[in-house]
């Protein structure tokens with residue numbers, strides 16, 4: 001396996017239609033259903049980057065700004081932003097479209113982290129990721145401080161070791 005892959009090689013687009021079984025009593029998409037779709041699309045992107053089995057390690061805060069109505073078409077785009085040792089950060093963007101009304105809105109954005117594992121469920125090394133476009137470079141650069149924030153919150157990193165995070169707060 002090559003030790004470097006381009007960010008674009010992990011890109012995935014998934015399209016779903018909101019059906020009655022997916023909705024709450026207000027006829028809007030259930031948040032849990034959307035999170036399931038986000039997990040699936042992001043896992044596929046992570047698999048494409050790592051050519052490996054992957055597990056979800058964390059999902060950063062997901063906010064629901066706009067309800068998504070029954071009958072809307074939901075498009076989920078996912079792409080790996082940065083690869084570390086065995087883990088990788090995936091950016092997911094969700095849009096909802098009312099095709100008859102010709103209306104399309106961006107409803108959610110989130111970062112999920114996946115870990116590549118071997119057949120024994122042990123984390124395994126993944127290729128580095130090479131960003132190319134300005135957006136990919138921006139996401140790549142921000143990924144290190146987001147990683148440090150989530151590892152500090154998960155008590156997997158000491159706050160004093162989060163050097164990138166300290167730099168954005170101008171702490172010594």
Ligand SMILES: CC(C)(COP(=O)(O)OP(=O)(O)OC[C@H]1O[C@@H](n2cnc3c(N)ncnc32)[C@H](O)[C@@H]1OP(=O)(O)O)[C@@H](O)C(=O)NCCC(=O)NCCS
Nearest residue numbers: 055056057058084085086087088113115123150151154156
């Ligand atoms: C994720 C998992 C594989 C990590 O295993 P571990 O034995 O703790 O492994 P390590 O401490 O060596 O960490 C491995 C990687 O996971 C990352 N990681 C672990 N917990 C994390 C978290 N909460 N958020 C982000 N990354 C995390 C580490 O930073 C490390 O990344 P790196 O290799 O790129 O440096 C393990 O906790 C696991 O299997 N969790 C359950 C996954 C699952 O079932 N998901 C579906 C939930 S329903």
